[in-house]
Amino acid sequence: MPLGAYLTLAALVFAIGLFGVLTRRNAVGILLGIELMLNAVNINLVAFGRFHADLTGVMFTLFTIAITVAEVAVGLAIVIVIFRVRRTVDADHLDLLRG
Amino acid sequence: MTPRVGSATLALVVLGLPFASFLLLAVVRPLRRSAPAAAAVSIAAVLGSLLAALLTMRGAAARAAQQSPSTTWSWIPGDGGPMATVGVMVDDLSMTMLLLVTLVSFLVQVYSWAYLHDEPRTSLGRYYAYHSLFAFSMLGLVLAPTFLQMFVFWELVGLCSYLLIGYWYDRPSAARAAVKAFWITKLGDLGFVAGIVMLWSATGTFDFWTLFQMGSQGTLPIETLPLIMFLIYLGAVGKSAQFPLHVWLPDAMEGPTPVSALIHAATMVTAGVFLVTRAFPLFLLTPDLLTLVAWVGAFTALLAASMACVESDIKRVLAYSTVSQLGYMMAAAGAAAPEAGFLHLVAHGVFKALLFLGAGVVIHVFHTNDVFRMGGLRGRPWIWLPFVIGTLALSGVWPLPGFFTKEAILAGVFDARLGLPFAMLSVAAFLTAFYMFRVVCLAFFAPPHHAGQAHHHVPGAMTGVGWLLAALTLAMGLRQVVGGHHETGGPGWLPWFSLALAGGGILLAWAMYQRRAIDPARVARALGPIGWMASRRYGLDALFGGLYRGVLLALARLIGWLDRYLVDGVLNVLSAWTLRAGDRLRRLQTGQPQDYVYGVALGTLLLFVLAQWGLR
Amino acid sequence: MLAFAGVAVVLLASSLGVVLTPNLFHAVLYLAVALVATGVVFLLLDAPFLFAVQLLLYAGGVVAIVVFAIMLTERLVGASIRHASRYLVNGALVSAAVFVGVVAFLVQMPAAGPRPPWPGELTVMVGRALVGAFAIPFELLGVLLVIALIGALYFARSEG
Numbered sequence: 001m002p003l004g005a006y007l008t009l010a011a012l013v014f015a016i017g018l019f020g021v022l023t024r025r026n027a028v029g030i031l032l033g034i035e036l037m038l039n040a041v042n043i044n045l046v047a048f049g050r051f052h053a054d055l056t057g058v059m060f061t062l063f064t065i066a067i068t069v070a071e072v073a074v075g076l077a078i079v080i081v082i083f084r085v086r087r088t089v090d091a092d093h094l095d096l097l098r099g
Numbered sequence: 100m101t102p103r104v105g106s107a108t109l110a111l112v113v114l115g116l117p118f119a120s121f122l123l124l125a126v127v128r129p130l131r132r133s134a135p136a137a138a139a140v141s142i143a144a145v146l147g148s149l150l151a152a153l154l155t156m157r158g159a160a161a162r163a164a165q166q167s168p169s170t171t172w173s174w175i176p177g178d179g180g181p182m183a184t185v186g187v188m189v190d191d192l193s194m195t196m197l198l199l200v201t202l203v204s205f206l207v208q209v210y211s212w213a214y215l216h217d218e219p220r221t222s223l224g225r226y227y228a229y230h231s232l233f234a235f236s237m238l239g240l241v242l243a244p245t246f247l248q249m250f251v252f253w254e255l256v257g258l259c260s261y262l263l264i265g266y267w268y269d270r271p272s273a274a275r276a277a278v279k280a281f282w283i284t285k286l287g288d289l290g291f292v293a294g295i296v297m298l299w300s301a302t303g304t305f306d307f308w309t310l311f312q313m314g315s316q317g318t319l320p321i322e323t324l325p326l327i328m329f330l331i332y333l334g335a336v337g338k339s340a341q342f343p344l345h346v347w348l349p350d351a352m353e354g355p356t357p358v359s360a361l362i363h364a365a366t367m368v369t370a371g372v373f374l375v376t377r378a379f380p381l382f383l384l385t386p387d388l389l390t391l392v393a394w395v396g397a398f399t400a401l402l403a404a405s406m407a408c409v410e411s412d413i414k415r416v417l418a419y420s421t422v423s424q425l426g427y428m429m430a431a432a433g434a435a436a437p438e439a440g441f442l443h444l445v446a447h448g449v450f451k452a453l454l455f456l457g458a459g460v461v462i463h464v465f466h467t468n469d470v471f472r473m474g475g476l477r478g479r480p481w482i483w484l485p486f487v488i489g490t491l492a493l494s495g496v497w498p499l500p501g502f503f504t505k506e507a508i509l510a511g512v513f514d515a516r517l518g519l520p521f522a523m524l525s526v527a528a529f530l531t532a533f534y535m536f537r538v539v540c541l542a543f544f545a546p547p548h549h550a551g552q553a554h555h556h557v558p559g560a561m562t563g564v565g566w567l568l569a570a571l572t573l574a575m576g577l578r579q580v581v582g583g584h585h586e587t588g589g590p591g592w593l594p595w596f597s598l599a600l601a602g603g604g605i606l607l608a609w610a611m612y613q614r615r616a617i618d619p620a621r622v623a624r625a626l627g628p629i630g631w632m633a634s635r636r637y638g639l640d641a642l643f644g645g646l647y648r649g650v651l652l653a654l655a656r657l658i659g660w661l662d663r664y665l666v667d668g669v670l671n672v673l674s675a676w677t678l679r680a681g682d683r684l685r686r687l688q689t690g691q692p693q694d695y696v697y698g699v700a701l702g703t704l705l706l707f708v709l710a711q712w713g714l715r
Numbered sequence: 716m717l718a719f720a721g722v723a724v725v726l727l728a729s730s731l732g733v734v735l736t737p738n739l740f741h742a743v744l745y746l747a748v749a750l751v752a753t754g755v756v757f758l759l760l761d762a763p764f765l766f767a768v769q770l771l772l773y774a775g776g777v778v779a780i781v782v783f784a785i786m787l788t789e790r791l792v793g794a795s796i797r798h799a800s801r802y803l804v805n806g807a808l809v810s811a812a813v814f815v816g817v818v819a820f821l822v823q824m825p826a827a828g829p830r831p832p833w834p835g836e837l838t839v840m841v842g843r844a845l846v847g848a849f850a851i852p853f854e855l856l857g858v859l860l861v862i863a864l865i866g867a868l869y870f871a872r873s874e875g
Contacts, residue, residue, distance in 0.1 A: 004827070009726070013730050031781070039773075053831040055840055055844055058762055058837065062841070063856060069773075079788060080870070
């Protein structure tokens with residue numbers, strides 16, 4: 001399969017993930033969308049690495065996966081704290097930054 | 100007479116002492132709030148200046164005719180030498196003026212201490228501060244070696260006049276009079292500044308001595324000179340109350356009487372005459388303008404004298420008298436006899452100050468300015484004698500100085516073949532004697548208005564100063580008699596003629612107001628329309644008032660409207676829009692995280708578009 | 716070719732499931748499928764090591780964490796687990812626009828050639844790189860994980 005196919009696939013998944021981030025009301029749901037976006041990025045990286053025979057792509061992906069896991073952990077911890085404080089994880093109610 | 104030059108350092112001392120006094124009083128508030136301290140500082144400063152002026156006069160050395168009497172320092176730099184300089188010009192003219200200004204200032208300040216005794220203590224400090232500033236300004240004016248410096252001090256003097264006329268600023272009439280004086284003289288000043296700027300653009304210099312040299316060598320650009328000198332003369336018209344800009348001087352009597360004595364008799368109003376005398380070598384180059392000056396001067400003399408005849412306020416009479424005498428001085432200058440005019444300036448300064456201060460005494464006694472409410476002072480010669488001496492001097496009676504100077508002026512005008520001005524000046528002389536003795540008869544010798552009111556004690560300072568000035572007047576006259584006054588020219592019958600004018604006026608006044616032999620009311624009816632017009636000041640005040648309200652205030656209102664609605668309006672609109680925009684933009688910050696993600700996504704899309712554009 | 720098409724379909728379908736299904740628990744399950752499909756894509760790209768890593772960390776770890784989080788943050792008593800989405804049209808528009816933007820760049824790419832061969836075994840190369848060229852990032856990654864761990868612990872501590 002040509003490089004372009006992988007890249008297009010990744011772009012699609014990214015767009016779907018973005019859609020999820022923009023529309024989901026539950027905070028955990030938003031995090032799921034973010035996961036999808038990160039996945040798409042990984043596909044991109046590996047595809048480029050493979051088609052240029054460059055190890056950097058693969059290494060980058062490896063590190064990205066590790067960091068993503070850490071990010072999910074911290075993010076969910078924050079969500080749990082918000083739930084404890086405000087008794088809701090509905091994104092519509094989390095508007096303390098309102099100007 | 101050989102020209103002389105005085106010490107520049109001493110001149111600076113004369114100038115600096117009142118300035119230092121003003122600074123001290125302006126800056127050190129406790130000093131100003133304590134009236135005795137303020138008066139002491141100011142009087143001491145002006146006394147020091149007087150002594151320095153005397154020393155300058157005594158120590159003056161002869162100079163060559165080619166040598167400049169100015170000492171200047173560079174002020175505004177320009178290419179090819181400084182554009183403007185500051186300094187002092189200490190020649191005979193300015194040394195005489197220094198003496199006059201410091202002497203009269205000193206006497207008036209001492210007199211003021213007694214006259215204004217009932218003033219609140221804190222106001223008096225302000226009064227003396229203004230006096231110090233005025234002394235500094237007037238001295239700077241007479242010492243100025245350039246038109247520009249003279250103009251700066253000219254304006255300062257005008258400011259001091261405003262401040263002192265409006266000293267009792269809570270009186271509406273005083274405030275109005277101060278503003279009126281300021282505006283009318285400002286009209287003249289417009290001409291003055293236009294004239295000196297045109298002169299500078301034509302010649303490249305403001306300096307008197309340089310201009311005089313250029314004039315004598317014929318290198319002055321002659322074509323525009325009449326216009327330039329006319330514009331400069333306009334400044335003198337305003338400041339020295341020539342027709343038609345004389346209307347401010349009678350109203351300026353709202354100020355305290357010592358102020359009137361100083362500024363509106365002896366010093367500030369003479370600035371215009373001084374200007375003409377100082378710049379006379381330039382005026383000589385425009386003989387037509389000089390003729391105009393003489394005509395305007397003579398007309399002013401007659402006009403003011405006529406208005407003085409129908410006034411009942413003693414200060415107003417003296418004010419009109421000053422206007423009239425200023426007309427005399429200008430007429431002399433216009434007749435190419437500036438020395439005669441200047442001599443009259445000095446003599447008039449002394450005896451007019453005497454008259455004003457004497458008027459202050461009777462005002463103090465009767466608590467009114469109205470001569471018809473005065474009288475019954477025949478038995479107190481120490482009050483009326485100085486005033487009568489002053490009156491005789493003003494009327495031009497031998498052997499007092501007024502006789503000699505007036506005769507010199509009449510001679511000069513006669514020699515210049517100015518027929519109608521000569522006639523006008525003669526009639527004015529007659530009227531001068533008449534209205535002054537009218538005042539004397541009514542205020543001093545008439546039966547008292549209310550019996551028993553004339554026992555008020557007069558402070559010694561006031562009468563003492565009056566006697567001093569009277570003695571000075573007598574001395575000046577006697578000096579002329581003994582020293583033999585220089586040739587005045589004119590026909591041999593002139594001295595007798597002027598004496599006859601004076602005598603006739605005095606006689607008529609005595610007959611009308613002392614003996615009641617001629618009824619004043621019948622005379623008034625006989626001269627009907629003139630009298631009516633005179634008492635209404637010939638409508639000139641109304642004219643200026645109408646112009647002021649109609650033109651100036653309307654213009655001010657228009658500009659105010661423009662300022663509020665256009666200038667401020669633009670700014671207010673901009674700020675209102677900014678606030679509204681900010682308010683609207685604020686709604687972007689919803690606090691919802693997903694909205695921010697929208698923002699990021701839209702920004703990214705924008706970057707895509709820009710990148711695509713860049714790829715082309 | 717066929718393999719790619721199949722994996723692509725699975726991945727896309729499960730992604731859509733993640734974002735569209737109202738039930739959050741179902742969304743997590745769909746995410747698991749999507750993560751596995753991504754792993755298979757890695758396999759197709761000759762990166763078996765990454766396939767393994769993906770399965771272990773993502774499909775295993777992340778999904779587990781998310782399930783726990785859902786359990787802790789849903790009101791299990793009474794309130795439904797159904798949470799709808801909103802502003803679907805806006806979101807779809809923006810997402811579609813982003814996709815179109817990316818594809819616009821992609822179509823301008825010159826056609827890539829065939830895949831060049833890997834110079835050696837991938838896993839071996841990765842291992843060598845981790846202790847060689849990428850040693851410092853590797854160590855820093857460890858530090859990062861510790862920090863994240865401490866942070867998460869701090870957040871999740873019980874009050875008092």
